[in-house]
Amino acid sequence: MIRACRELGIRTAAVHSEADASALHVRMADEAHPCGAAPARDSYLDGERIVGIARDCGAEAIHPGYGFLSESADFVQACEAAGVTFIGPSSDVMRQMGDKVTARRTMEAAGVPIVPGAVTRLDDGDLPAHCEAIGYPVMVKASAGGGGRGLRLVEDEEGLAKALPRARSEAQASFGDDGLYVEKWIQSPRHVEIQVLADGQGHAVQLFERECSIQRRHQKLVEEAPAPHMNEELRTAMGDAALAATRALGYQSVGTFEFLLDREGRFYFLEMNTRIQVEHAITEMVTGVDLVQEMIRVAAGEPLSLAQADLALRGHAIEARVYAENPEKGFLPSPGTIESWQEPRGEGVRVDSGVEAGSEVTVHYDPMLAKLVVWGADRDEAIARLGRAAAEFQVEGIHTSLSFHRRLVENPVFRAGSYDTSFIETHMKPPKKSKAT
Numbered sequence: 497m498i499r500a501c502r503e504l505g506i507r508t509a510a511v512h513s514e515a516d517a518s519a520l521h522v523r524m525a526d527e528a529h530p531c532g533a534a535p536a537r538d539s540y541l542d543g544e545r546i547v548g549i550a551r552d553c554g555a556e557a558i559h560p561g562y563g564f565l566s567e568s569a570d571f572v573q574a575c576e577a578a579g580v581t582f583i584g585p586s587s588d589v590m591r592q593m594g595d596k597v598t599a600r601r602t603m604e605a606a607g608v609p610i611v612p613g614a615v616t617r618l619d620d621g622d623l624p625a626h627c628e629a630i631g632y633p634v635m636v637k638a639s640a641g642g643g644g645r646g647l648r649l650v651e652d653e654e655g656l657a658k659a660l661p662r663a664r665s666e667a668q669a670s671f672g673d674d675g676l677y678v679e680k681w682i683q684s685p686r687h688v689e690i691q692v693l694a695d696g697q698g699h700a701v702q703l704f705e706r707e708c709s710i711q712r713r714h715q716k717l718v719e720e721a722p723a724p725h726m727n728e729e730l731r732t733a734m735g736d737a738a739l740a741a742t743r744a745l746g747y748q749s750v751g752t753f754e755f756l757l758d759r760e761g762r763f764y765f766l767e768m769n770t771r772i773q774v775e776h777a778i779t780e781m782v783t784g785v786d787l788v789q790e791m792i793r794v795a796a797g798e799p800l801s802l803a804q805a806d807l808a809l810r811g812h813a814i815e816a817r818v819y820a821e822n823p824e825k826g827f828l829p830s831p832g833t834i835e836s837w838q839e840p841r842g843e844g845v846r847v848d849s850g851v852e853a854g855s856e857v858t859v860h861y862d863p864m865l866a867k868l869v870v871w872g873a874d875r876d877e878a879i880a881r882l883g884r885a886a887a888e889f890q891v892e893g894i895h896t897s898l899s900f901h902r903r904l905v906e907n908p909v910f911r912a913g914s915y916d917t918s919f920i921e922t923h924m925k926p927p928k929k930s931k932a933t
Contacts, residue, residue, distance in 0.1 A: 497559045498524045500788040509553050511546055513539035515858050520850055529553060534860045540564040541672050543571040550580045557581035557795060559788075563862060566771040567594040567640070568672070583795040584749045585770050593745065593768045597639050597677045603765045606744050608737050611756060611764045613679025620660050623678060624653055630680045636660065638667035639675035644715035646670065649681060682764070684918045686757040687711065688723050690738035691779045693790055696748045699800045702735040703779050703787075704809055708754075709917045710910075712827050717897065717920070718904065719775040719815045721782045724875065724913025734763055741768075750776070750791045774817070774867065777848060781813035781871045812878040813871045816886065816904075818849075820863040822895035824926045831857045834865075835893030840885035844871040844878075847889075857894055865896065875913065879905055900924070 498521065501508050510525035515534035522528040529549045532539030540546075543565050550558055558580055560566035566584070569591035575582040584590070593599045601615040614626050617639050627634045627650065636659055638646025646667030648659035660676070668674040687708045694700035707723035708716045722731075738753040752773050754766040776787045785802065793801065821827040837853040849866035851857070857865070870885055872878030883905035889898050909915050909923045 497561060497788055500786065500792060501559075504789060504792060506792070509550075509555055511540075511549055513860070515856075515860050518856075520852055520855070527553065534858065536564060536860065537669070537672065543568065543574050547571075547574045547578050547580060550575075551578050555580060557583050557792075559583040559792070560771065562772050562774055567769070569594055581795050583791055585747055585751065589745055589747055590770045593747075593751075593770050595639050595675075596637060596641060596767050597675070599768050600677075600679075600765070602745070603741060603768075606741055608741055608765045609763065611679045611682060611766060614677045616677070617675045618677055623660065623676070624656060626678050627653070627656060630678065633681040634678050635681050636663050636676055636678050638663065638671060638673070639677055640671040640673035641667055644711075644713055646674075646676070647714045682756055682758055684759070684916045685709075686723075686916050687716075687754065687766070688726075688734065688757055688763070689752050689754040689773075690734050691773070691776070691787070692738050692742045692747070692751050692753065693785075693787065693794075693800065694742050694747050694749065694751075695794045695800045696797065697799050699803070700739055700742045700747070701800065701802065701804045701807060702739050702742075703783050703785060703807060705731060705734060706775055706778060708775065709915055710904075710919050711917055712920050716775065717817055717819075717900070719778055720875075720878075721778040721813050722809055730757075730761060730763070737763075737765075749794055750787050774864070775815050777846060777867060777869045778813035778815045781846070781869060782809050782811060783807055784810065811871055811873050812875040813869060814878050814882050816868040816870075816882060816901040817864055817897065818866040818868055818889070818891075818901075819897040820857045820865055820894050821897055823897055823900035824895075826926075827897070829859065829863055830895035831859050831863075832894045833857070834891060836890065838888075838890040839866075840868070840888035842885070842888075844881050845869070845885045846871075865891075868901070879911060903927070 498508050508525040510521050510528040511531040512522045513534050531545055565571040569587045572582045572587035572590050597617050600610050604610050633651045636648045646663050648663045650656045650659050664674040689706050691703040705723050707720040710718040750772050752769040755763040756766050757763050820830045822830050834855045839847045846869040851865050870878055870881040872881050886901040904910055
């Protein structure tokens, strides 16, 4: 975000918690301001304090990034009331789509197919009856959620009783909202999303799809654009559905419609992310569009700089998320000090990182350290480039998901592009260590 602003000639002010006082984004910004203690609820989730900082330092706009308050309608409303431009959709639209239950209801009314399930928030006492009506197994989800937070797969009523307190607690900690709903679990679907971009003057475009099916604990680990084995008929149908919903909402800014594809090729609306996505970089690589700059221009009242006819897919891009986790031990967190950090370079390689050598990885926030993004003229070249770049990427002091990515590029199912959301559990179990002799 800071780099995009610099290219547009915009000065930046960063906020940071006590834990992030020496973080990379703090040093990159033109100025930085503390916003509270390490726990997110005391800093990055304190919208009133953040708006106050923006007003005090003379900031004209706030870019929320893709975490914490980025999908909080209350925060957007606070920005609007303070006369600070929120770089994203309006509070009304965000309230409608940022809450997953309301979004499902809206999409159902618009004729977009949704996964069978509740279209209202549910109290703990109501959930068992809804689960029985839908039929186990079900997914319990956070109404304000995203990124796999507050999400639980439940197979029976006993499992439901165990899952509810943890799901509510996690949702409250991550989003400041413990609302839950439930929907039918679709076995081994593909997770495919459509990127949209719209201005305040009635123009909207869709920038094709991303495949996001490689996940652990319902959090994305690898994404591709375009999706493997995507036919033009399905691409058009999904893109048209996303565009129709965008226009029906009067949506403004970037957004993403996430869909599940079942084994018969039917797609169902999963949720809309009313923000920039972590994986936006691969769409930028295959379309040549800087999505962050576009959303800044739209927030400033400018029209889109492109039309649908200007957009075409160019080559293939893959993003590998680099987490502070140990893939060989069930992706356990691996906090600590990064002793050495050496990013790969070369043709078709992009690294978006938030750390460097000497950075302290704490337990307070999401464990993502960087996004390794590669581009190739076709998928085979992109996979080869990912393998080379992952081998070059060297991190010492903590465990990272890079070891997973190095194994991934050798996996025949991944190379064939014939995977779904069960891929990691089915095809990427940690290698067995040989016994000492």
